[in-house]
Amino acid sequence: MIDTLTKRETAHGLASLFAVLTVIQHNDITATSAQAVILAAAGTVDTDNPRPASPSDVAKSLGMSLSAVTRLMAKLADPDGAALFEPVPAPIGGRSEGYVLTKKGRDFIAALLSALNGRPVDWPQTHSVTTFSQTKDSDGVVKLRRVREDPEANTVVVTPAEAALSDEVGEWANEFLSEKPIINVTKEGAVLKFSTASDAMYFVLRWC
Missing domain, CATH: 1.10.10.10 (Winged helix-like DNA-binding domain superfamily/Winged helix DNA-binding domain)
Structure with a gap:
């Protein structure tokens, strides 16, 4: 709409x-x-x-x-x-x-x-x-791959799904997004539904 x-x-x-x-x-x-x-x-x-x-x-x-x-x-x-x-x-x-x-x-x-x-x-x-120099080593830092996205629906599909469900991503979403995305895991990966287009865009810029 x-x-x-x-x-x-x-x-x-x-x-x-x-x-x-x-x-x-x-x-x-x-x-x-x-x-x-x-x-x-x-x-x-x-x-x-x-x-x-x-x-x-x-x-x-x-x-x-x-x-x-x-x-x-x-x-x-x-x-x-x-x-x-x-x-x-x-x-x-x-x-x-x-x-x-x-x-x-x-x-x-x-x-x-x-x-x-x-x-x-x-x-x-x-x-x-x-x-x-204070940044922690990248070992263990979450990395996501964008599979596809639907700008009209404010959804992004990423893999690996377990990384999208990690505490690190969740804590970041709490601090930087207007609302945490709704996440559903499918065969394709983790499907994230965002409340706004700007939230979806910021997530992709940060993690993908």
Whole structure:
């Protein structure tokens, strides 16, 4: 079912979109670059179990080639350029390299959130290079594979099912989602039903 916005809601939404795009324009980066920074923020705001953004993750989310995204993220990490990212080594058993936000990158996200909310806002500290060494080894950290998703129904199917039912995923959902998803286990995997589209999107960004 599609909701019909009121005139007031429509005006507010358009104003928020315009404000967000203005922030991106003033920072002299492309919309694609902004998406990459947002993905990095989504993965590292959970400082207990951070997931630094890797080129492969971002390429998959944006539907771009790995080589193009690798060049993009290196450009965003250039200290003499955008300086929104800085690289970090992967934990033991993890990927070769990932990216976290610099102070400038975190300030950029704060500006986007302020524009979206129509008022100055603060947001939780993301994981940074200086604290990344405190991350626990990746052995035992939950990793999920997305089998399929249905955006209209706010459902995502992932494997392995037992990992989706883990305490780690449940505790994260309690803290970061509006409601915990309803989970049913089928032959295909764990079917997660989310209360909102944004919850489903955030889950995929964080775990898949």
